[in-house]
Amino acid sequence: MNDYSEDQRGPSVRARDLGIRLEGTPGKHNAITDVPGVSVGYVTLDPGDGSACTGVTAILPRGAGSVGVPCAAGTYSLNGNGEMTGRAWIEESGQFSTPILISNSHAVGACHTGVDQWMHKNHPQVSAQWMLPVVAETWDGYLNRINDNLITPEHAAQALDNAATGPVPEGSVGGGTGMNCYGFKGGSGTSSRLVTASGQQYTVGVFTQANFGSRKELQINGAPIGRSSQAPCPIEDTSWFESDQEAAAIPGGSGSVIVVVGTDAPLLPGQAKALARRVPLGLARTGTTGGHFSGDIFLAFSTGNPGALRSVLEKKSDPVPLDEIKFLPWSQMDALYEATVEAVEEAVLNALVNNRDATGREGHFSPALPHAEVKAALAQRQAV
Numbered sequence: 001m002n003d004y005s006e007d008q009r010g011p012s013v014r015a016r017d018l019g020i021r022l023e024g025t026p027g028k029h030n031a032i033t034d035v036p037g038v039s040v041g042y043v044t045l046d047p048g049d050g051s052a053c054t055g056v057t058a059i060l061p062r063g064a065g066s067v068g069v070p071c072a073a074g075t076y077s078l079n080g081n082g083e084m085t086g087r088a089w090i091e092e093s094g095q096f097s098t099p100i101l102i103s104n105s106h107a108v109g110a111c112h113t114g115v116d117q118w119m120h121k122n123h124p125q126v127s128a129q130w131m132l133p134v135v136a137e138t139w140d141g142y143l144n145r146i147n148d149n150l151i152t153p154e155h156a157a158q159a160l161d162n163a164a165t166g167p168v169p170e171g172s173v174g175g176g177t178g179m180n181c182y183g184f185k186g187g188s189g190t191s192s193r194l195v196t197a198s199g200q201q202y203t204v205g206v207f208t209q210a211n212f213g214s215r216k217e218l219q220i221n222g223a224p225i226g227r228s229s230q231a232p233c234p235i236e237d238t239s240w241f242e243s244d245q246e247a248a249a250i251p252g253g254s255g256s257v258i259v260v261v262g263t264d265a266p267l268l269p270g271q272a273k274a275l276a277r278r279v280p281l282g283l284a285r286t287g288t289t290g291g292h293f294s295g296d297i298f299l300a301f302s303t304g305n306p307g308a309l310r311s312v313l314e315k316k317s318d319p320v321p322l323d324e325i326k327f328l329p330w331s332q333m334d335a336l337y338e339a340t341v342e343a344v345e346e347a348v349l350n351a352l353v354n355n356r357d358a359t360g361r362e363g364h365f366s367p368a369l370p371h372a373e374v375k376a377a378l379a380q381r382q383a384v
Contacts, residue, residue: 082295114156
């Protein structure tokens with residue numbers, strides 16, 4: 001391996017460990033699971049020999065025991081060259097009540113079927129009416145044999161069964177296993193912030209599947225890490241594909257990014273959508289300009305108001321009671337906006353930092369972000 005990779009990635013090194021300056025106060029685990037009730041599960045297919053390099057991520061907003069209880073929600077698409085199922089219903093009703101799955105672009109159908117089967121088995125009272133699961137994707141075809149349908153409905157169900165609270169593994173795990181970010185190895189990243197609004201403390205948590213950005217764009221604390229890096233960038237090297245009949249050159253910045261924002265602050269659907277609209281501001285802090293071939297789609301939800309925003313068919317009663325919802329005053333939203341932007345930036349950097357070199361199909365190689373380069377660039381910038 002080249003000398004840029006002398007510091008092999010450790011399993012628990014995160015952005016803050018490299019001295020990267022990050023604003024705000026994180027929760028206990030600095031993860032989306034700091035939002036009470038939120039759980040995350042993975043299935044990772046990566047034997048290390050290039051035969052598979054993909055996986056599934058599952059996020060349960062209220063945990064496995066409260067599937068079917070609606071969350072106020074909103075979505076935002078910075079660039080629609082991607083997929084997130086269930087968005088039409090979220091936009092229509094302002095809520096959703098199913099798990100969230102994230103995988104590769106060609107596994108959306110398998111994951112959708114897997115959620116349906118898992119819900120029917122574990123929550124038949126919900127599945128008996130109808131389900132519109134949220135399944136999102138980014139493209140991992142550079143490292144993964146994406147057309148071989150390696151992800152099955154059983155993998156989706158297993159990821160849901162694996163969902164847990166507490167610390168969340170990052171980097172090349174779950175749906176992020178085969179992803180690249182800024183020409184480095186990308187994948188799964190998470191972060192959280194504690195905020196005070198209307199006199200109470202709440203948590204904003206973020207999870208991202210980072211698979212976006214051109215190498216030249218990457219900035220960390222304003223330092224042009226991407227332009228100065230000595231690490232190879234084969235994913236943007238057209239000569240890499242001369243003997244590869246399955247692929248064409250990939251434009252720099254291709255890939256996509258999915259971001260999920262969760263909070264326990266009670267919100268209206270429109271306020272959740274406002275959080276989703278702030279996600280691009282956090283991404284931009286890391287340098288991206290939002291390339292055309294990157295599908296950048298975001299979902300924000302609130303676990304406040306359990307039992308409100310009912311959309312299931314009610315038993316016949318006369319009259320059907322009015323629904324009620326509490327929400328933060330709009331004047332208190334700035335603290336949540338700030339937290340979202342800060343946590344998105346850190347989640348992306350965690351996906352890059354907490355990672356390792358990867359070799360996938362046909363010998364395709366993706367280098368991890370060199371820690372030594374980051375430390376040196378930050379030290380130089382601080383010395384100026």
